[in-house]
Amino acid sequence: MELIREDYLKLIRPYYDVDLIKVITGARRSGKSVLMETIKDEILSRGGKGSHIISINFEDLDYSFITDANELHAEIKSHIVDDDKYYIFLDEIQHIENFEKLLASLRSKFNCSIFVTGSDSTMLSGELATLLTGRTVEFEIFPFSFKESVDFLALNKIECEPNEFIKDYIKWGGFPLRFSFKEENSIKRFLDNLYSNIINRDIIKKSSKIDRQAFKDISLYIMSNAGKEFSAENIARYYSQKNKKSVSARTIYNYLEKLQKAYLLHSCKKYNIVGKTALDTSDKFYATDTGLRTLNTNTINYEDTFFLENIIYNELLIQGFTVFTGKTYKGEIDFVAVKENKKCFIQVAYLLATEETIKREFGAYDKITDASPKYVLSLDRIDLSHDGIEHLNIVDFLLHKVSLHLS
Known part of the structure; x- marks a missing residue:
């Protein structure tokens, strides 16, 4: 049986219907996808319509045909048939090129609540930060x-x-x-x-x-x-001596950042x-x-x-x-x-x-x-x-x- 991760849900629940993009981050296999499924179940139990939940996992081969923001936009738009609120769940969104522009577009065009997961902290920097300043809220999930x-x-x-x-x-x-x-x-x-x-x-x-x-x-x-x-x-010196292969401190810092x-x-x-x-x-x-x-x-x-x-x-x-x-x-x-x-x-x-x-x-x-x-x-x-x-x-x-x- 799956564990209901109540400590995280208590933090996220107040945002279910708020016009902020819910960004769920954390290491791979830490439980982000299962948490998303729990959120979907809660929305349904509160009266949400199954037809108004759009869910895509980009590590699922069923969606391998979607490679960029335009294709994903077209896929999501095909499921939106009225003006009622839709709940959009996009799992491991970092796989989609220009996903930042897609999220900005969805927010501006549709009555929707957006949840995304990702395993890369740079998701919340760069263009996403520029396009969606003040429009995201992050929740980091641990194992x-x-x-x-x-x-x-x-x-x-x-x-x-x-x-x-x-x-x-x-x-x-x-x-x-x-x-x-x-x-x-x-x-x-x-x-x-x-x-x-x-x-x-x-x-x-x-x-x-x-x-x-x-x-x-x-x-x-x-x-x-x-x-x-x-x-x-010290790490560079230890590795170089042990492996007879030179590596610099700058390289160590680069690895640390990654x-x-x-x-x-x-x-x-x-x-x-x-x-x-x-x-x-x-x-x-x-x-x-x-x-x-x-x-x-x-x-x-x-x-x-x-x-x-x-x-x-x-x-x-x-x-x-x-x-x-x-x-x-x-x-x-x-x-x-x-x-x-x-x-x-x-x-x-x-x-x-x-x-x-x-x-x-x-x-x-x-x-x-x-x-x-x-x-x-x-x-x-x-x-x-x-x-x-x-x-x-x-x-x-x-x-x-x-x-x-x-x-």
């Missing part, structure tokens, strides 16, 4: 969160104990189709094929000069080191805690899904906090926070989570198993005078809160049993 994964397994009557499942989620992430496989080899093969497909269709196809193997090797290295300090120079455009990575900018200002620099990047982070990792060290950081970072984005890395004079706070001009600070740890670990994680706040709430998140079940710093269990946080307070 299943931890809570959605637990709910999906329960819905399909698959046994899942959250405190045990967290290790599986750390390793294999939440791409919906990966739950179709039980064996780890099958899951890894699926993720590897998915990653290759994204590279071939969304990156290499558009940049034929890219060395396919070099891009895959370097991008997987970047992905497997997500959350760590990023240095293009990974972000394909929604495989997100950048985390710095926040100057002392000056209370966001800095226009990024020195950390996090993978959209930890399953992709695992592809280039032979073994998983569950005490590697970077995996948990990655999951917390994505969860914060899903919950609507703007997330930064906190910089102090002499150190760093894992995250500064901001929403509606309020914030809190977050440290992430695997287990607070020793006094040294407790002192390190809680001690990160010693020099911070900002009164905003301070949290340490770990997998421990014992509440170790002290000195005004609140300790939360990661599983409880991911299941929304506890929440963050901001000030």
Whole structure:
């Protein structure tokens, strides 16, 4: 059974009949098409007419005859026979040349509500931005969160104990189709094929000069080191030495940009805690899904906090926070989570198993005078809160049993 992704639907529902183009973005196979089907079902349940829903998926061979905006315009126009409202769903619209002009034309000529999906962040830039300034609203869809994964397994009557499942989620992430496989080899093969497909269709196809193997090797290295300090120079040096093949830091930055455009990575900018200002620099990047982070990792060290950081970072984005890395004079706070001009600070740890670990994680706040709430998140079940710093269990946080307070 398919999961109803209520958290996203709550955000999109207010726009069902609003004259804005609803742009649903995210990595391939993150669930955009299924979400579109759910939206169609809801519109029908509210009294919408099936004959007034026009739906085209550009990865469906039935529509391979449509290659440009003029052909698509003619196809859509042939289904519009009256002045009542039509709901138009266009899946993976980036495949259509000059789709921006088509969307502008549909908005101006017909009584319609338009929903589009895409796997390329540049959809919302360039000509689309020029033609439709102020007429689009974007919703980025992630693979299943931890809570959605637990709910999906329960819905399909698959046994899942959250405190045990967290290790599986750390390793294999939440791409919906990966739950179709039980064996780890099958899951890894699926993720590897998915990653290759994204590279071939969304990156290499558009940049034929890219060395396919070099891009895959370097991008997987970047992905497997997500959350760590990023240095293009160090990555270029490492790759060149390992493969006896020179690559420049500029090429690394080029690859990094393409990974972000394909929604495989997100950048985390710095926040100057002392000056209370966001800095226009990024020195950390996090993978959209930890399953992709695992592809280039032979073994998983569950005490590697970077995996948990990655999951917390994505969860914060899903919950609507703007997330930064906190910089102090002499150190760093894992995250500064901001929403509606309020914030809190977050440290992430695997287990607070020793006094040294407790002192390190809680001690990160010693020099911070900002009164905003301070949290340490770990997998421990014992509440170790002290000195005004609140300790939360990661599983409880991911299941929304506890929440963050901001000030």
